[in-house]
Amino acid sequence: MGFSHFFLRRVIRPGDRVIDATCGRGQDTLFLAGLVGSCGEVWAFDVQEEALAETAERLRSAGCSPWVNLVHAGHESLASYVREPVRAVVFNLGYLPGDRAGLVTRPDTTLLALDQSVRLLLPGGMVVLAIYTGHQGGDEEAACVEAWASGLSSREFNVWKSRQLNRSDSAPYVVIVGKVPPGK
Amino acid sequence: MGFSHFFLRRVIRPGDRVIDATCGRGQDTLFLAGLVGSCGEVWAFDVQEEALAETAERLRSAGCSPWVNLVHAGHESLASYVREPVRAVVFNLGYLPGDRAGLVTRPDTTLLALDQSVRLLLPGGMVVLAIYTGHQGGDEEAACVEAWASGLSSREFNVWKSRQLNRSDSAPYVVIVGKVPPGK
Numbered sequence: 001m002g003f004s005h006f007f008l009r010r011v012i013r014p015g016d017r018v019i020d021a022t023c024g025r026g027q028d029t030l031f032l033a034g035l036v037g038s039c040g041e042v043w044a045f046d047v048q049e050e051a052l053a054e055t056a057e058r059l060r061s062a063g064c065s066p067w068v069n070l071v072h073a074g075h076e077s078l079a080s081y082v083r084e085p086v087r088a089v090v091f092n093l094g095y096l097p098g099d100r101a102g103l104v105t106r107p108d109t110t111l112l113a114l115d116q117s118v119r120l121l122l123p124g125g126m127v128v129l130a131i132y133t134g135h136q137g138g139d140e141e142a143a144c145v146e147a148w149a150s151g152l153s154s155r156e157f158n159v160w161k162s163r164q165l166n167r168s169d170s171a172p173y174v175v176i177v178g179k180v181p182p183g184k
Numbered sequence: 185m186g187f188s189h190f191f192l193r194r195v196i197r198p199g200d201r202v203i204d205a206t207c208g209r210g211q212d213t214l215f216l217a218g219l220v221g222s223c224g225e226v227w228a229f230d231v232q233e234e235a236l237a238e239t240a241e242r243l244r245s246a247g248c249s250p251w252v253n254l255v256h257a258g259h260e261s262l263a264s265y266v267r268e269p270v271r272a273v274v275f276n277l278g279y280l281p282g283d284r285a286g287l288v289t290r291p292d293t294t295l296l297a298l299d300q301s302v303r304l305l306l307p308g309g310m311v312v313l314a315i316y317t318g319h320q321g322g323d324e325e326a327a328c329v330e331a332w333a334s335g336l337s338s339r340e341f342n343v344w345k346s347r348q349l350n351r352s353d354s355a356p357y358v359v360i361v362g363k364v365p366p367g368k
Contacts, residue, residue, distance in 0.1 A: 006191075006194065007190075010194060152349075153350070154348075154351055159349040159350040162346040164343055164344055164345075165330060165343040165344070166338045166341065167338055175349070
């Protein structure tokens with residue numbers, strides 16, 4: 001989604017470590033791999049082998065495979081794989097468009113992944129969530145995520161919810177959690 | 185406000201023409217003058233002579249006066265002064281912090297200024313509004329602005345409302361109106 005890429009482009013620098021918490025078809029994984037470059041590192045998580053295979057192919061075609069770790073695991077275990085601070089974590093919450101299995105992200109595992117993400121974040125870094133609703137359970141997950149985000153300390157985190165005023169209420173929207181740099 | 189500056193930095197280039205529709209104490213005017221540089225041009229509007237004088241002094245100290253036009257007029261007449269397309273228009277809606285006169289922006293003139301602003305906008309350019317409520321009439325003005333923004337064509341304009349989830353509901357928030365470039 002263009003709006004969240006706007007922020008990621010601004011924050012991510014070559015050499016950074018970043019996480020794609022829900023790699024899906026790998027569009028964001030490839031975008032992140034391009035931003036961090038070959039001196040950086042990307043971890044991309046998905047529970048679906050098919051999604052990882054498609055992402056792997058996409059990365060191979062673009063020559064970005066060497067600095068991307070594709071992890072066949074749910075994002076709730078990301079802190080077991082990523083041990084060093086990261087500049088950014090990207091989530092696409094909801095369903096994988098066009099997916100036949102009907103898999104969706106779930107509030108309980110999403111909240112675990114979010115907690116781990118903010119703990120891994122470098123000062124000045126951000127967690128970016130694109131939130132899709134409109135599927136069963138989508139509104140519930142969105143409400144859980146917003147409640148979680150609303151409870152973050154405003155001294156430690158800038159938390160912005162952005163939605164499109166001239167689109168349907170069910171259009172995807174964006175939540176940005178930015179970790180305040182020290183002294184700001 | 186940091187969030188709106190994030191977008192302006194991304195969009196405005198040296199040499200651009202931009203408008204500060206509500207110059208107030210001139211912080212945004214100076215910020216815009218720095219982004220466009222001496223080959224660019226800024227128009228800054230205010231109905232208060234005192235605000236313009238303070239802005240003029242701020243610009244003089246920074247050496248930015250030569251490419252800033254300070255206009256003693258309400259923003260509803262901006263199209264009479266600016267005849268060429270602009271990259272960005274910035275509004276701070278509400279009250280001038282610390283102002284003794286208790287002047288606030290008003291829905292009728294604000295909507296006229298917004299209509300003129302989107303007509304002046306270059307493709308890829310944006311109108312950025314920081315909206316302060318909490319004063320008398322503030323909620324009414326905010327509702328008018330949101331209704332106006334919601335009615336903009338989604339083919340021509342991307343319209344995002346961004347508010348902070350972990351702050352009070354009366355905290356200032358941001359509306360961004362981006363003019364879609366041709367072919368997108």
